[in-house]
Amino acid sequence: MKISDIIALGLWPESKKTTSLKGIDELENLGYNLFYIGKNADLYTCPGDESKVLLVRSDRCSVFDIPLNLEIEGKGVSQTAISNNGAKFAKNLGIRTAILDETVDNLKVSSRCQMMELCKPLEAEVDGELVQFELIFRNYLTGSLFEATQNGNDPYGLNLPKDLKEWSKFENPLFTPTTKGVKDIPLNSQKVRELFPEIISSLENLFKQFTQFAYNNGIIVVDTKLEVFVNSKGEWVLGDEVLTPESSRFISKEDFDAQNYISMDKQILRDFGKAQNWKEQAKDLKSGEKLEVNVPQEIKDKILSGYTTILERLN
Structure with missing residues (x-):
């Protein structure tokens, strides 16, 4: 399938610029064509007519949405491998993922590859504006939510007690949705639940089940973004x-018990x-430039x- 076909299907956002650069030789020679270079992974069109793409992860790094030379x-x-495990965990609970069971074998880059179903972001109108979503679940009060409560703000309409201390554990996970975009804007938790009751219920159960599984294997799940x-x-x-370190905060149980809250992720x-x-x-970076860091x-x-x-503990 060509990139023009993907765009015609309405499954590729116009805001994401495609590339005409050549990708990895062994993939290009098999008919996989590079069409998008992300901060940490690249996408290739696949031979044939099926609406799928090949995702190839790199060793590149980024933080704060800043591309780095690192x-x-x-x-x-x-x-x-962690992503494949997370997808398998979700599928065992009856939740579909965009990751297909099909694999690309016997290549040097096979261990970096995932075959993905072509999809478009979930969208809905909230307060008169069409938005895409990041659905975040939290087990502990920390980070931006702790800062908000300290400042007397209630960005998600949760009505949390103002005297909660940092790293307080919630009896049930908190749902703190945001918009997805250049700047993530907090959304009212109850409003989003009412928009997607079945989705949020399923994901809440996934988060609870995974939290317990991870705990049993020596990892504390602080939060995750789905x-x-x-x-x-x-x-x-x-x-x-x-359920990966790119989308979640994980802390080893031994560190957490010692109140050493260092996440095992980026x-x-x-x-x-x-x-x-x-x-x-x-701030001075031009489009396409990477920040030179040491x-x-x-x-x-x-x-x-x-x-x-x-990977070792959750495999």
């Missing part, structure tokens, strides 16, 4: 980042980037070690 060798392979898409049949499906890189003022540096090997090793531990 690569961490092995990250893409670990991330792909993105819902609609396939060509009109069915809702989850995207490729399901939060390590975020914290380093924050200290190095990357957001300010990135990350010590010990930070790279720590990030990769987190991914490896997550």
Whole structure:
């Protein structure tokens, strides 16, 4: 299927610019054609007429939506395996994902590849505006939500007690949806539940079940972001980042019990980037440019070690 066919099906947003660059030789020679270069992964059209694409993860890194010149060798392979495990966990609970069972075997890049069903983002009108969604579930009060409660704000209409301390655990996970875009804007939790009652109920159960599974295997799940898409049949499906360190915050149980709240994911890189003022540096970047950063090997090793531990414990 050609990129023009994908666009004609209405399954590719016009806002995402395609590329005419050539991709990996062994894929191009088999009829897979690079058409989109993302911050961390690339997409290829597939031979034949089926509405699917091949996602190939790289070792590239990004934080704060800033593309970096940084690569961490092995990250893409670990991330792909964790993503496959998350998709399998969801499927075992009867939740469809965009990741297809079909694989690309016997290639150097096979361990980085996922065959994906072509889908479009779930959209709905909220307060008179058509929006796409990021559906976030939280087990603990921390991060931006803690800051909001400290400042007396209630961005999701949750009516939380104002005296809650950071890292308070919720008896039931909190649902804190936002819009998906250049800037994620908080949405009223109850309104989004009423829009998609079956979807939110299913995802809430997924989050609860996964939280318990991860806990039993030595990992605390702080929160996760789930993105819902609609396939060509009109069915809702989850995207490729399901219960992964790219979409969730994981802390090893031994660290959490010691009140050492260091996430086993790219939060390590975020914290380093924050200290190095990357957001300010990135303001002068032109379209397509990457921020030149110098990350010590010990930070790279720590990030990769987190991914490896997550894969080992949740496999």
